[in-house]
């Protein structure tokens with residue numbers, strides 16, 4: 533036992549590898565899946581997800597931060613890793629030392645990095661319509677490509693771009709982005725450089741445009757079993773399995789009388805005699821206050837409404853009848869014939885599914901299952 537609190541996440545690694553194999557199988561020959569494990573694997577645990585997916589065939593990982601890449605190296609992950617975000621040029625030698633590839637899109641950045649002598653793999657990023665990171669000017673693209681060409685310690689390993697609307701079924705921007713990207717690729721060829729790794733598709737792109745010519749697709753959300761958007765659900769030609777579930781145990785059960793109030797602000801008042809239970813999870817765990825408005829929790833297969841305000845470490849749920857202290861409750865996942873999905877919580881709270889698992893803080897232990905057996909438990913509070 534490596535944790536002492538009664539709230540935990542279960543991550544079913546078999547679901548993640550099944551999702552991966554389906555997405556990989558859906559691609560044209562020659563296109564591989566780069567597993568995106570930034571933000572601690574979308575809250576699922578970057579190392580565990582990466583390690584399991586490498587066993588299943590993944591050979592390239594993507595993260596947002598250099599720190600995330602180094603953490604994976606420190607855990608023993610040896611496959612190539614690309615940092616998708618901006619890394620300060622003075623940290624390029626650290627990336628080089630750890631065999632971590634960096635994203636490049638600024639001439640000034642390159643000028644500062646050019647002095648370093650260690651080999652460094654670079655992926656040039658083009659902004660074709662996302663408006664976030666990336667070169668959006670052909671002259672700057674030429675300048676950067678030529679500077680890389682002239683410097684023997686720098687290798688142009690990859691070229692990429694990122695879709696802004698691939699999860700929207702009738703977006704015209706998608707084709708525009710593809711056209712702009714192929715112009716940039718032609719420009720690289722015209723400058724006499726070849727690129728081993730062209731990558732564009734995110735989950736939505738990988739699912740909707742499997743015939744696109746690219747060496748990798750950068751897949752995040754769908755590896756975890758979630759659809760990139762509600763409208764995309766109708767066009768995903770295979771089933772995805774949500775790998776994440778969240779559970780707790782009641783720490784207190786009591787009967788309250790008409791007029792009794794619950795939690796800060798006394799916003800909930802009982803109309804009748806009723807049973808309530810206290811659940812040890814709160815906004816500091818990422819179960820944010822807003823979830824109280826429409827939120828339910830499964831208790832013995834019954835959907836039970838969250839009542840009153842969610843506190844930092846606890847919340848209160850209205851029970852259909854008396855149950856024992858210690859009864860397991862499910863905030864995300866299945867109980868009996870019912871299921872609370874991540875999508876349901878996202879929809880209720882006007883957000884996207886990505887946000888829900890990412891928000892669950894490191895204070896909640898992660899329990900990893902393979903073949904229905906617990907294979908590892910991670911509790912970041914106790915560093916084990």
Ligand SMILES: Cc1ncc(COP(=O)(O)O)c(C=O)c1O
Nearest residue numbers: 568616694734735750751752753
């Ligand atoms: C640059 C980049 N590539 C790939 C991904 C993966 O996207 P998705 O989770 O939609 O598959 C992301 C995620 O936001 C990203 O920022």
